[in-house]
Amino acid sequence: MKHKQTDAGNLQEKDSYHQYTHKKKVVILVLAFLIVLLAIAAVNAGSFNLNPLQVIQSLLGKGSDASSVVIWQIRMPRILAAITAGAGLAVAGCVMQNNLRNPLAAPDTLGVSHAAAFGANIAIIVLGAGSISSTSTDAVTINNPYLVTLCAFACSMAATLVILLLARIRGFSPEAMILAGVALNSLFMAGTILIQYFASDVQVAAAVFWTFGDLGRVAWREVLILACLVIFAFIYFLFKRWDYNALDSGEETAKSLGVNVKRVRQGGMFVSALIASVAVSFLGIIGFVGLIAPQIMRRIIGGDHRYLIPASALMGSVLMLFSDTIARTMVAPVVLPVGAITSFFGAPLFLYLLVRGYQRR
Amino acid sequence: MILSVKGLAFQYPSREVLQDINFTVAKGDFLAILGVNGAGKSTLLKCLNKVLSPHAGTVFIREEDTGKLSRRELAKRIGYVAQRQEGAFATVFDAVLLGRKPYIQWEASQKDLEITRKALKSLDLEGYALRYLNELSGGEQQKVVIARALAQEPELLLLDEPTSSLDLKNQLEVAKIVRNVVQDNQMCAVVTMHDLNLAIRYANKFLLLKNGVIFAAGGLEVMTPENIESVYAVSVKIKEIEDIPVVVPV
DSSP: OOOOOOTTTOOOSTHHHHHHHHHHHHHHHHHHHHHHHHHHHHHHOSSSOOOHHHHHHHHTTOSOHHHHIIIIIIIHHHHHHHHHHHHHHHHHHHHHHHHTTOTTOSTTTTTHHHHHHHHHHIIIIISOOEEEOOOSSOSEEESOHHHHHHHHHHHHHHHHHHHHHHHHHHOOOHHHHHHHHHHHHHHHHHHHHHHHHTSOHHHHHHHHHHHBOOGGGOOHHHHHHHHHHHHHHHHHHHHTHHHHHHHHTOHHHHHHTTOOHHHHHHHHHHHHHHHHHHHHHHHOBOOSHHHHHHHHHHHHHOSOHHHHHHHHHHHHHHHHHHHHHHHHHTTTTSOOOHHHHHHHHHHHHHHHHHHHOOOOO | OOEEEEEEEEEOSSOEEEEEEEEEEOTTOEEEEEOOTTSSHHHHHHHHTTSSOOSEEEEEETTEEGGGSOHHHHHHHEEEEOSSOOOOOOBHHHHHHGGGTTTOSSSOOHHHHHHHHHHHHHTTOGGGTTSBGGGSOHHHHHHHHHHHHHHTOOSEEEEESTTTTSOHHHHHHHHHHHHHHHHHTTOEEEEEOSOHHHHHHHOSEEEEEETTEEEEEESGGGOOHHHHHHHHSOOEEEEEETTEEEEEEO
């Protein structure tokens, strides 16, 4: 039989598959390196002027009290929050897109984020957790952040559980799960509007302010909780990576390859919704990272989840860290909402990749 | 016997699809399942490897009750090619490597890669290994999914209309590949088909389904004009052209 012997398509040598996978590993390493560079830039950037030497001294525990506080209590938790939340939202989106076989699946489209916003609105407006203060950077502060976080988390998990229960009881198809997410989204948005309609302008300001995602909200404890969760989820997803690859070939094929499709899907959706809920509850709504980071990487290194999961996580961190550093420095000392910046830079990049098409190899 | 099916039945909420299906398939057999659209051919195939759960009856693979085997264990014994292929964004090599999924614990071993290469070679696909699936023609894609099923090292191959969307050359080629693979590897295949000529030419066992029950089953002797007419409601004649039996509607 004749077949084309193109250079790239030829597998005469046993090494060529290794070369092909090697390239993907290189992309992953480059992304990891990029994160280190961005983190160095981020720790040096900010409205409190510190030169690189002072930064290093502070990092080693030998800086002045003021610089130590800036580095260890403000910048480091913020940088780590960006890395963990970016990675978490991105892997959540990656797994949701695979599990629901829909490129639009993400924490935002499934109602997780708006449910969290609804919860936060209840806490701030109905339960009185918000007020005005006169700090220079934030015009509005939240009196009782724990109550807000708790309400946001409860609502977003409730939205997730409703969708998962519907899927379990009524045997929802992936398309139906997406549609249920859209329905819940608009339900929670409507609820939010009604609550805000009857609230005072101060309360509305506090509530709207909460929905602008802000990485400065977290301290070490929250970062640690988020990091533990993201690491756990990452390992869980890696264990399931062959299942996800099989699911990409269709539900029936996956079953015939030994995948318990229902269980894999329920587990994947629950864990990814859990990360998204915790991240959104701590940080507010940070849109688009969960949708875009996996889509960007799919186009660069392909749909193989062995590489796609780590690459998406790293891309999420890169996007988030880059956007947050821009948000902090562009019009310092004002900190712009990071969610807006991720979309602002992510969307054009994504459009470019869409136009360019898939990277072939 | 590699496969034996006893009293299999399946129903959707609104209607019964399969009733009291009994048959066996031996080593080296290429069984063609024939019948009109909606006769239950694909459903029967899916019931054999638990893609669908039968409501009654038992499927044995080498005396083992498939109902008691885990999906993973079942996937080591039965390879399946669905009727429609869904477009995964993957290279040919990765798509075939997926056939090793039931064996892979954490990462593909050297042995898995070796078996993948062997499966690619047996279908003449080595030159395509690093091409993406969406760059291939329908015939090539069909070969890739058959190679994936072979990489599972199964004893039984289930193919759901593997030739329906192919041109004449590829139809013959794929049917021939299935026959040769079955004979060379001492396995067996159960294949749903619409093309009676292809079935008569390459299969050695036939199962005619009509309204969810077996109308006739056996060797070439069941492929009579009378049986075919009863199942398809079309009168036919069977002629031999250069020793190849041909079904002609009249």
